[in-house]
Amino acid sequence: MLSKVIVITSGKGGVGKTTTVAHIGTALALMGRKVAVVDADIGLRNLDIILGLENRIVYDLVNVIEGTCKLNQALIRDKRVGNLYLLPAAQTRTKEAVEPEQMKALCHSLRETFDYVLIDSPAGIEGGFRNALAGADSAIIVTTPHVSAVRDADRIIGLVEAAEKGIPKLIINRLDIEMVKKGEMLDQDDIVDILSIGLLGIIPEDPAIVTASNRGESVFNNDKSKSAEAYRRIARRIEGEDVPLLDLDDNHSFLGRLKRILTTNIG
């Protein structure tokens, strides 16, 4: 298979990029793919913490780029899923330590070994974002269902298009159906209407994500988790499968759907 290099980014910070990279990476690896997750948020690394690999870091991305170590010395194998590897960011350096051209070259080398290279990007329009984008074939934009996050996502989509990375795909994270029902949160149709890009998936608000991340675990440990199901479906869609969304067009069937899945899983 031809390997894919995908950057996961957002306009606003804190919308769940790192969490999404960790879980989609894990889901793809569980499907048998060889996956590298790259932390391009240099100076603010945390993909290692979410994966529970922080204490195994010896070398990092900047070391590889500067030639201090070989690529395979810096790659850390995940402790649970054998096919998943992390290339950590440098914590003590700034984003100026890396040039877009160097990121391109790095992604190119990673392609030789991996089916998927998922790049965790810093938010926003700074240099770090351009680095993260440089080596990618395509982009996934993460947003929460808040007006300001969607507005900033829109801005980033424009930049991704201008950088000729094609039209990015959208993930809506932390959707809370109760809030949508009360009209306190944008629903997925509003968001897709505004951003007019394809929807790759919707991840519900799930307190289990915070708990799992703090322990360096993934939500896949819990079979009942609906967010785990959302991540699995996203991974299958990335693989090219045509999987229905967890929601349907109108609110009613959306709720019906989620309920059905919940009861199936419990039962």
Next chain:
Amino acid sequence: MTDKMSIAFRGTPAGLVVVVDEEKPFKTIMADLVRKLEDSGYFFVGADVTLDLGSRDLDRTELNQVAETIQNKHGLVITGVKTTSERTKSAAQALDVNIVHEDHPAPNASAKTEIAPPTHATPPVPEYPPTLSPIPPGELPTEIVRRTFRSGQQYESAGNLVVLGDVNAGAELIAAGDIIIFGALRGMAFAGSTGKTDAMILALKLNPTQLRIADRVARSAGDVVENNPGPEVAFIENDQIVIDVWGKH
């Protein structure tokens, strides 16, 4: 929206003008210039621009740096520099850049009045034969742009502007004539930017954050109800911007 930028792009009947702030530090100017050009993506590839430096003093190296950024990195063509500063003038002469005198556009700039249409890294737009222009006064050229305008993106037209796509919140359209949007307007639209009070703004879904026509400004009421009464048109009536259903009359 954004902070006041030290760089502004204006569509004028004589072509695109890059207006440079007279006071802000040079570093800010360069940073804003790069940002503006990058944000505009490839809107302006191949466009002729005049640099309006006002009374700003630029030495040869600085002027060269500005010109390089605009021309080499972003594919625009500088047809002249407008300045009242002697220092800048001699820098321009040393670099062999045409000096444009107040209100007299560069001789070859007047032949072209259109801003380049947006292209996605396609080669620069072909030259318009000089015989096509100038367009008679009162009759504005019409430009058709097929794309979605996203937050942070701006587009200026020296004539009427037709957009086939949405204009999202945080995006800005400015036209000397009418603005017609075959899509949703959620951002800002400014029609009649050079004072044309009979200019209008029409959109299939008119939900703007702000509308401007000539010297009038109207804000959205704030509560963004995406009610959809169909195509609507905004124009000036009794000195105020009013919105009406399109096709009622």
